[in-house]
Amino acid sequence: MPLSLSLGLAMALFAVGLHAIATSRRASCTRQVYGVSLAVCIILLGMALAHLLGDRTPITLTLPIGLPWLGAHFRLDALSAFFLIVVNLGGAVASLFALGYGQHEQAPERVLPFYPAFLAGMNLVLLADDAFTFLFVWEFMSLSSWALVMAHHREPANARAGYLYLVMACFGTLALLLAFGLLAGPNGGYDFAAIRAAQVTPGAAALVLALALAGAGSKAGLVPLHVWLPLAHPAAPSQVSALMSGVMTKVAVYGFIRIAFDLLGEPAWWWGGLVLALGGITAVLGVLYALMQHDLKRLLAYHTVENIGIIFIGLGLALAFQTNHMYANAALALTAALFHILNHSLFKSLLFLGTGAVLTATGERDMERLGGLIHPMPWTALAFLIGAAAISALPPLNGFVSEWLTFQAILASPELPQWLLKFLVPAVGALLALSAALAATCxxxxxxxxxxxxxxxxxxxxxxxxxxxxxxxxxxxxxxxxLAGILPGLVVDGLSPVVGMLNGDTRLTAQSSQPWLTLVPVVDVKSSYNGLLVLLFMAFSGIAAAFLIHRFASAVARRGPAWDCGFPEASPATQYTAGSFAQPIRRVFGSVVFQARERVFMPPPGDSRAARLEVELRDPVWERGYAPIVAAVVALSSRFNAFQYLTIRRYLSLVFGALVLLLLGMVLWR
Structure with a gap:
């Protein structure tokens, strides 16, 4: 019943999208679309929670659609239920936000039909239980989100972002298609139950892992497949940006987890090392790129890259521990990764929606043209501050807990027998610590x-x-x-069924029975954390400090102008800028990571022109990885352009020659 109802609600979202095509220009359509989306997401969220916390027996359903000999298979288990919670929680809050924000949309007819379809596509990806259905709804999710990215297509930057997103989405789908083809084998067992039962050779399994990293990693934003993300996510309307960064990237992570932990079987020891290395590099490069940005949305998009790296660090650790049958440590790493998936969906959605509120109020995303908004927008400022503290991994908020759990898993790495992992895991731990510090700076x-x-x-x-x-x-x-920061034990217990499903039924011990709601992931003599006590201590110390200052400070109050280095003019131009914050980091890492160049123009005496500082930043991943491919495609396209102007006889000759070559190839193959 829950699975059938979930599919029915996804179809209802499709119907809402179709209805919006005809009525999107009406003033009432915005509230109708977002109101129905909010209601559907709340119902789906409730059913997913009930399944995860109640009877977790997998539910399957086969419909007579799709491939004639296969049908369309759907399944609701603990893993899909957890990700349904992430998707529909994000979808519900984004829809609530859009009830107000959507009234300011300049082109509602380009947003409203695709928004509920995008939500439906993400839900169906999580329920699909065969390769054909999975790829079909995956591509539908990509196309509907591409349409939302192109909502403001008349802006040249958005058009470029949409084109690059479409190319990378097609690349990712192709990689996943090849991965499922290898998993299905020569017998063509495309449903996931047949794939689980089949035996994959070590060589084929390694290739499937690489293809899964390419396919799911390109959608999630793993370096070096991240180039589309900081362009496409900011181009979309803010509620869609929140869904793409906070939710859709988690659907991509789900795809990788489903393949690597559920369908591929026993992992090889080097799988964990590969995923770990990619995660560590992604985390550091993502936050470094974010530090250089002045556009709020681009800054947040690059931070999505960083947090995807943190998630893959946890997944890589879990694979490494599972290879060596260290299932208790694997449970800790998996819990950290899944907890961070939930956390990132919360604080990244909060920050993108807060940026949308700023954009509505000011029409600006460039930080250099903002400032002082805490006075006219105090509530938005408070919410954004909470999100900023959470993403910076500051206690007692949720971002701290998942990163702390990841470090606890890293500390267990000396028990790994492989020397490469013994050296790699601490190095990745250092990268994780560096990324956490840089995130706070950012x-x-x-x-x-x-x-x-x-x-x-x-x-x-x-x-x-x-x-x-x-x-x-x-x-x-x-x-x-x-709440997730001060009561993390409840979240860990909620994740326990998912961890057990992916980890041979080994999970962390129940945390709800710990005194004072303390989180004890290993044993209390080694590590423990109590978010509630941290919150109480912070509140008590803050109130005590304020009381002592007001009670014993001098009763004589003096007011004067703020010290401004001896320059009395209160001009906004004298303030610290976003570039000022980034300059030290740029000078430390810029020559290596960004190939940064600074040029100072100082006019000679008597010249009235203003002095200026010019900073040039380059993306080596794009210039060395993608730009040569683009140039080669353009060159080949130019050469093959002549085929458009052939006569009919030459076209027929080419077709005949190709047919002869194919027949000759078949003869030689036999």
Whole structure:
């Protein structure tokens, strides 16, 4: 019943999208589409929670559609139920936000038909139980999100972003198609039950893992397949950006987990090393790229790359531990990865929606044209601050817990027998620590430049607080970030069925029985964390410090202008800028990572021109990896362009020659 109802609700989202095609220009259509999407997502969220926390027996269903000899298989198990929670929680909050934000949409007819279809596509990917159905709805999810990226297609940057996204989406689907083809084998067992029962050779399994990393990794944003993400995610409307960064990337992670942990069988020891290395590199490069950005949406998009890297670090550790039958440690690593999947969906959605509120109020995404928004938008500023603290892994918020669990798994790595892993895991741990520190730096910059100081533009000076729907959505996410941080044991127990399913029924011990809701992932003499006590200590110490300062400080209050290095003019141009925050990091890492170049133009005495600093940043991944491919494709296309102008006789000759070659190949093959 839950599976049938879930499929029916997904079809209802399709129907809403079709209805919006005819009615999107009506004023009431925006509330209808987002209202129905909100209701459907809440129902799906409730059913997924009930399945995960209740009777977790897998439910299957086969429909007579799709391939004639196969049909369409669907399955609801603990893994798909957890990701359904992530998808529909994000979808519900984004829909609530859009009830207010969507009223400002300039082209609703290009958004409303595809928004519910996008939600339906993500839900169906998680329920698909055969290769054909999975790839079909995966591609539908990609195409509907591409249509949303192209909603403001008249902007040249958005058109380029949409084109690159479409190319990378096709590449990812092709990689997954080849992976499932290898898994199905010569007998063509495309349903997942047959794939689980089949035996895959070690060589084929290695190739499937590589293809899964390419296919799912390109959608998730793994380096070097991330190039589309910082262009496409900011191009979409803010509620869609929140879904793409906070939710769709998790559907991609689901695809990798389903293949690597469920369908491929016993892993080889080097699988964990490969996934670990990719995760560590992705985490550091993602946060370094984010630090260089002045556009709030691009900054957040690059931070999605960083957090995907953190998730894959946990998954790589789990694979390494499973290879060596260290299932207790694998359970810890898997719990950390799944916890961070949930956490990232919460605080990244919060930050993107907060940026959408700023964009509505000011029309600006460039931090250099913002500032001082904490005064006209205090509630948005508070919600954004909570999200910034959570993504910076500061206790007692949720981001700290999942990264702390990941470090606990890293500390268990000396027990691994392979020397490569003994050296690799601590190195990745250092990269994770570096990325955490740089993330905090990045969000000091993002919050400080955007909300503090003085307005840098008339638009920022005239900003007003966002609407009530948007504020409720922001504070729902902020509250969840806090609750998951102070009550992490409840979340860990909720993840326990998923970990047991993927890890040979080995999971962490129940945390709800621990005193004071303490989280004890291994044993209490080695590590423990109590978010509630941390929160109480922070609140008590803050109140005590404020009381002591006000009680014993001097009663004489003096007010004067803020010290500005001896320059009394209160001009916004004298403030610290986003570039100022990034400069030290750019000078440390820029020559290696970004090939950064700085040029200072200082006019001679008597010249009235202004002095200026020019900074040039390059993306070596694009220039060395993708630019040569683009150039080769353009060159080949130019050469083959002559085939458009052949006569009919030459076309027939080419077809005849190709037929002869194919027949000759078949004869030689036999």
């Amino acid at each position: 969000f000091v910059k993002a919050f400080g430049i955007t909300f503090l100081g003085r307005p840098r533009s008339p638009a920022a000076a005239e900003a007003r607080e966002t609407d009530r729907y948007s504020l409720v959505a922001l504070f729902v996410l902020a509250a969840l970030c806090l």
